[in-house]
Amino acid sequence: MRRPRGTRDLFGPELESVRKVMHVMNEIFKRYGYVEVETPTFEHLELFTKKSGASVVNQIYAFQDKSGRWLALRPELTAPVVRFYLERLKSFPKPLKLFYFGNCFRYEEPQAGRYRQFLQSGAEIIGSSRPEADAEVIALVDEVAKELGLRGYDLRIGNVGLLREILSRAGVKGEEQDPVMRAIDAHDQAKLEEELDKRGVGEEYKKLLKAVAGLRGGVEVLDKAEELLSDLTKARAALRRLRAVLRLLELCGVDGYRVDLGIARGLEYYTDVVFELYVDGVQVAGGGRYDELIELLGGEPCPAVGVGFGVDRIAQAMLRQGVEIEERQLDCMVLPSSGEMLDECLKIARDLRRAGLSVDVDLMGRSLRKAIAYADARRARYAVIVGARDLASGKVTLRNMTTGEQELVPREELANKLKEVQAT
RNA sequence: GCCGAGGUGGUGUAGCGGUCAACAUCGGGGACUGUGGAUCCCCUGACCCGGGUUCGAAUCCCGGCCUCGGCCCCA
Numbered sequence: 001m002r003r004p005r006g007t008r009d010l011f012g013p014e015l016e017s018v019r020k021v022m023h024v025m026n027e028i029f030k031r032y033g034y035v036e037v038e039t040p041t042f043e044h045l046e047l048f049t050k051k052s053g054a055s056v057v058n059q060i061y062a063f064q065d066k067s068g069r070w071l072a073l074r075p076e077l078t079a080p081v082v083r084f085y086l087e088r089l090k091s092f093p094k095p096l097k098l099f100y101f102g103n104c105f106r107y108e109e110p111q112a113g114r115y116r117q118f119l120q121s122g123a124e125i126i127g128s129s130r131p132e133a134d135a136e137v138i139a140l141v142d143e144v145a146k147e148l149g150l151r152g153y154d155l156r157i158g159n160v161g162l163l164r165e166i167l168s169r170a171g172v173k174g175e176e177q178d179p180v181m182r183a184i185d186a187h188d189q190a191k192l193e194e195e196l197d198k199r200g201v202g203e204e205y206k207k208l209l210k211a212v213a214g215l216r217g218g219v220e221v222l223d224k225a226e227e228l229l230s231d232l233t234k235a236r237a238a239l240r241r242l243r244a245v246l247r248l249l250e251l252c253g254v255d256g257y258r259v260d261l262g263i264a265r266g267l268e269y270y271t272d273v274v275f276e277l278y279v280d281g282v283q284v285a286g287g288g289r290y291d292e293l294i295e296l297l298g299g300e301p302c303p304a305v306g307v308g309f310g311v312d313r314i315a316q317a318m319l320r321q322g323v324e325i326e327e328r329q330l331d332c333m334v335l336p337s338s339g340e341m342l343d344e345c346l347k348i349a350r351d352l353r354r355a356g357l358s359v360d361v362d363l364m365g366r367s368l369r370k371a372i373a374y375a376d377a378r379r380a381r382y383a384v385i386v387g388a389r390d391l392a393s394g395k396v397t398l399r400n401m402t403t404g405e406q407e408l409v410p411r412e413e414l415a416n417k418l419k420e421v422q423a424t
Numbered sequence: 425g426c427c428g429a430g431g432u433g434g435u436g437u438a439g440c441g442g443u444c445a446a447c448a449u450c451g452g453g454g455a456c457u458g459u460g461g462a463u464c465c466c467c468u469g470a471c472c473c474g475g476g477u478u479c480g481a482a483u484c485c486c487g488g489c490c491u492c493g494g495c496c497c498c499a
Binding site: 002005048051052055056057059060075076078079106108109110111112114182265268269283308335336337338339364367368369370371372373374375376377383385387388389390397399401404406 | 456490493494498499
């Protein structure tokens, strides 16, 4: 039997790095005042088909249960969290700040950094339409990247509202905009030209769209955008919002970002400010404002902003970059000098474990020689050698596995002695 | 869904029509029943699956599966 395509078995550094990412995120989310939620692994299929276009529906693991209900393994977590909000959290004080971790499933061809089961985390602010909320979510992303020690990360901030407004003015509305947005996101000029012509967009708007989508750099690009958009009131409002968010980011201590007005992505439900986080050219997080999604899923109109993180991808980036991941090692192994000492070893191990130490005993009936070799292979810091000779005077031998130095230690002082050296 | 490169012990490789399928490493044991990272010896363990060609296939051909990477897509 082998594992299903696109899944992974994890252990060792791979698992440690995932755990570390989860741990750090968990701490930061709570530090920022978010509350954890958990939703089921499967939902009604309809929840996802409502939110996402038909193109992605065939990538959902969908099935009928024994009563014929159409269910789906969740392909993402925003829709389930919004569903949870609509079902039970609507009457909590606004804004609601929620975070979550969860496995998601997509039926896709596995490739670099892409699996059929993957771990996502995210945070959402539901109920605030203000730029403070946008800025806080972006600050959260920056904090995660910083605290995980990711080097050379690239945080890009844009606003899909600008591009969509230009398209609307040019007569391209609703879903018609999506293929155009995709072409922009892919930086595919030929494709963009084609999509715009297909929809009869005039030269003037084509030029404007390309000019705006090409803007990236520091805050100064907003001035250029403002010149270009002088006639478009709503687009200028979007620009003002972006400016406000960037100003707030400064107060939050975020400075390493780039403005990129070409961010469009296939994220069709984003309405305003959007952002993406890249590490080594791989996108590891993305989010933005989605003021219409909650209504789409059957709620009262309600503004919201959020972010999703690709936990596995971030963990892989950390391994790649050699970020230090501390791993709790075995404090000691308790080894009998001969078979008769086994009972005594078990008692000593019991006491040391109760004292909070990480302790192992040999379960193979090995000779002392082999057992010490095994302790070395396990990278135990100490070996406690229990023999009749020392035990006669109530002592055991404590061997430092790194230096090879040994000393006789009274049994009852063993735990304290080990805890002392554990701290160093 | 498409394209490319691959699949031999747990890992890394050799073998490329006839070999007891080799080597290294890892794992278990012994030399050495109160002392590890050395040496020597022994043991466990593999040709992805199914067809075909052939007297004979790990080796050649076809199909599938899987892995890695790229495209499409990425809510």
